[in-house]
Amino acid sequence: MQTDNRQIYVDNAATTKMSRTAIDAMLPYMDKIYGNPSSLHSVGQRANEALAGARERVAKLLGCEPREITFTSGGSEADNQAIVSAARLGARKGKKHIISTAFEHHAVLHTLDALKKEGFEITLLDVHEWGIITAEEVAAAIRPDTCLVTVVYANNEIGTIQPIAEIGAVCKEKGVLFHTDAVQAVGHLHINVKEQNIDMLSLSAHKFHGPKGVGVLYARKGIALTNIIYGGAQERGKRAGTENIPGIMGMTAAMEEACANIDANAEKLIYLRDKLIAGLSAIPHSILNGDAKSRLPGNVNFCFEGIEGESLLLLLDDKGICASSGSACTSGSLDPSHVLLAIGRVHDIAHGSLRLSLCEENTEEEIDYVIKSVEEVVTYLRSISPIWRDLVTGKKQFIIK
Numbered sequence: 001m002q003t004d005n006r007q008i009y010v011d012n013a014a015t016t017k018m019s020r021t022a023i024d025a026m027l028p029y030m031d032k033i034y035g036n037p038s039s040l041h042s043v044g045q046r047a048n049e050a051l052a053g054a055r056e057r058v059a060k061l062l063g064c065e066p067r068e069i070t071f072t073s074g075g076s077e078a079d080n081q082a083i084v085s086a087a088r089l090g091a092r093k094g095k096k097h098i099i100s101t102a103f104e105h106h107a108v109l110h111t112l113d114a115l116k117k118e119g120f121e122i123t124l125l126d127v128h129e130w131g132i133i134t135a136e137e138v139a140a141a142i143r144p145d146t147c148l149v150t151v152v153y154a155n156n157e158i159g160t161i162q163p164i165a166e167i168g169a170v171c172k173e174k175g176v177l178f179h180t181d182a183v184q185a186v187g188h189l190h191i192n193v194k195e196q197n198i199d200m201l202s203l204s205a206h207k208f209h210g211p212k213g214v215g216v217l218y219a220r221k222g223i224a225l226t227n228i229i230y231g232g233a234q235e236r237g238k239r240a241g242t243e244n245i246p247g248i249m250g251m252t253a254a255m256e257e258a259c260a261n262i263d264a265n266a267e268k269l270i271y272l273r274d275k276l277i278a279g280l281s282a283i284p285h286s287i288l289n290g291d292a293k294s295r296l297p298g299n300v301n302f303c304f305e306g307i308e309g310e311s312l313l314l315l316l317d318d319k320g321i322c323a324s325s326g327s328a329c330t331s332g333s334l335d336p337s338h339v340l341l342a343i344g345r346v347h348d349i350a351h352g353s354l355r356l357s358l359c360e361e362n363t364e365e366e367i368d369y370v371i372k373s374v375e376e377v378v379t380y381l382r383s384i385s386p387i388w389r390d391l392v393t394g395k396k397q398f399i400i401k
């Protein structure tokens with residue numbers, strides 16, 4: 001069935017291929033400069049200098065100070081540490097209420113679940129059908145005992161971008177800490193933590209062509225972080241463990257490269273994205289998930305009525321297309337995506353979802369092939385689906401017009 005041996009990779013929200021720049025930046029720290037930054041000898045000190053340099057470079061890209069940067073093992077750890085830290089600070093003042101949204105990444109939602117079991121009260125804001133919350137809704141939910149607002153910068157499934165600066169301003173005015181999971185946004189959108197009133201921010205290297213297993217927690221100075229990992233005095237004592245120097249160097253190089261190319265990449269991606277959206281919209285009884293404009297340049301997410309997402313993915317894979325039904329974390333489970341349920345898609349519809357997340361290496365030819373392939377596969381699956389038969393014979397009503 002596969003038309004050529006080339007894979008068309010349109011699952012960049014799950015992870016990206018490492019860039020040559022990132023790989024080249026890592027290699028010297030695997031053989032030549034392999035020291036432990038905590039060692040006092042010259043081999044260690046060279047690694048320590050590289051670490052300090054990386055911290056400065058990352059800080060510059062986010063618009064903060066080097067000491068506000070903590071290197072972590074990725075986005076999940078940064079989310080956990082940010083939220084737990086804010087919770088502990090709040091609890092000390094008797095503030096045990098946290099505001100978030102219904103469509104956060106599981107790294108946030110499951111951390112909040114754990115805090116709920118400890119007695120914290122969690123408000124998950126509704127995100128509307130178009131997948132965006134407003135600063136006014138956040139303001140209305142803030143109470144005297146609110147210690148944290150945490151909102152995903154850009155959703156990992158439907159790509160919708162939240163009004164982060166406005167939410168930050170509301171939190172600042174009300175004296176509530178504001179964290180954003182910016183894992184999908186860093187390297188793809190312009191971010192400045194000071195200008196956008198962000199107190200804490202999580203990012204992950206493997207979402208912008210850096211290595212897996214490394215990320216950053218930015219925390220504004222004055223916010224005392226709680227340890228998630230105890231041990232040595234690395235990262236000002238707030239994150240123990242010998243630093244992942246190759247990973248940090250690769251991440252830093254990838255982040256510089258991605259940030260330098262945000263506008264050029266966005267221009268190219270928005271063209272491809274909108275072409276893909278137009279092509280898939282032409283499939284009958286299909287619907288785009290999330291706002292068409294306020295979304296990541298590379299994100300496309302659709303539901304097709306009468307289709308089961310898993311079968312769609314397997315048949316697309318046969319055609320050489322690597323896609324996803326939602327987040328990589330929920331695939332494998334039979335539950336429909338909590339993100340699609342949060343924007344009001346009913347179970348049956350949410351099951352028929354497809355996420356195509358592009359990167360700047362994708363070509364227009366690939367997009368044409370993806371459109372043609374999705375059309376073919378959807379038509380085929382509907383032709384053998386009993387649900388589809390009920391819909392076309394009028395036994396059941398279509399939900400997607």
Ligand SMILES: *Cc1c(COP(=O)(O)O)cnc(C)c1O
Binds near residue numbers: 013075079213
């Ligand atoms: C990928 C992702 C994470 C998790 O990051 P890891 O580095 O894989 O732990 C968290 N939040 C969002 C929005 C993501 O897309």
